[in-house]
Amino acid sequence: MEVTFYGHACLSVKTSGKHLLFDPFVSGNPLVKDIRPDDLPADVILVTHAHGDHVADIESVGRRTNAQIISNYEIVTYYEKRGLKGHPMNIGGQVRMPWGTVKSVIAIHSSEFPDGTYGGNPGGFVVSNAEGTFYVAGDTALTLDMQLIPRTSPPLDFAVLPIGDNFTMGILDAVEAARMIQCTTIIGCHYDTFGYIEIDHQYARKAFADAGMQLLLPAIGETITL
Ligand code: NI
Numbered sequence: 001m002e003v004t005f006y007g008h009a010c011l012s013v014k015t016s017g018k019h020l021l022f023d024p025f026v027s028g029n030p031l032v033k034d035i036r037p038d039d040l041p042a043d044v045i046l047v048t049h050a051h052g053d054h055v056a057d058i059e060s061v062g063r064r065t066n067a068q069i070i071s072n073y074e075i076v077t078y079y080e081k082r083g084l085k086g087h088p089m090n091i092g093g094q095v096r097m098p099w100g101t102v103k104s105v106i107a108i109h110s111s112e113f114p115d116g117t118y119g120g121n122p123g124g125f126v127v128s129n130a131e132g133t134f135y136v137a138g139d140t141a142l143t144l145d146m147q148l149i150p151r152t153s154p155p156l157d158f159a160v161l162p163i164g165d166n167f168t169m170g171i172l173d174a175v176e177a178a179r180m181i182q183c184t185t186i187i188g189c190h191y192d193t194f195g196y197i198e199i200d201h202q203y204a205r206k207a208f209a210d211a212g213m214q215l216l217l218p219a220i221g222e223t224i225t226l
């Protein structure tokens with residue numbers, strides 16, 4: 001699978017010939033200099049929750065690509081009212097798509113659109129197909145529910161975890177999360193974008209290495225193959 005990081009919590013995973021785009025947010029990200037919403041490829045847009053730093057570019061990418069939005073019922077309904085197409089889920093449910101299965105899993109956070117509309121419950125996703133299995137946690141605290149993931153899904157090849165602290169897990173909680181999900185290849189996200197979530201990269205990498213895991217911090221625009 002090819003993973004391209006677009007800053008903050010926005011990334012695309014190319015798998016089964018499809019671009020799965022998570023939490024599109026490049027406009028308004030002060031760290032993103034030369035990537036515009038029109039540069040984001042998407043066959044499917046997966047949305048973890050309704051906060052502005054996760055939904056900012058959904059409308060423009062959705063209109064350009066006609067991608068299917070997969071998210072909770074409230075978020076999908078919000079975009080369907082604006083003429084986009086989607087597939088609604090809720091926590092605990094799994095759906096089989098032509099390119100793989102998607103399971104909606106718990107995230108401990110909040111979820112409200114920038115305009116004040118209720119955004120349903122926040123969540124994460126476990127995506128699985130013949131190429132592999134990965135977990136995108138979304139904005140979340142460390143929670144014991146993460147232990148259920150290796151008990152109910154195929155072994156994870158990689159996971160995307162927030163590490164910026166303040167609004168989500170910080171580095172040490174993310175190490176514990178990686179233990180719970182039994183995954184040793186972690187892509188860090190949700191750090192450095194704003195002053196509240198700046199981290200020490202060297203400390204973060206060492207904390208994971210000391211636990212026998214690898215923390216990947218791809219540059220914005222960088223593609224890695226996992
Ligand atoms: Ni959030």
Ligand code: MN
Nearest residue numbers: 051053054139
């Ligand atoms: Mn966020």
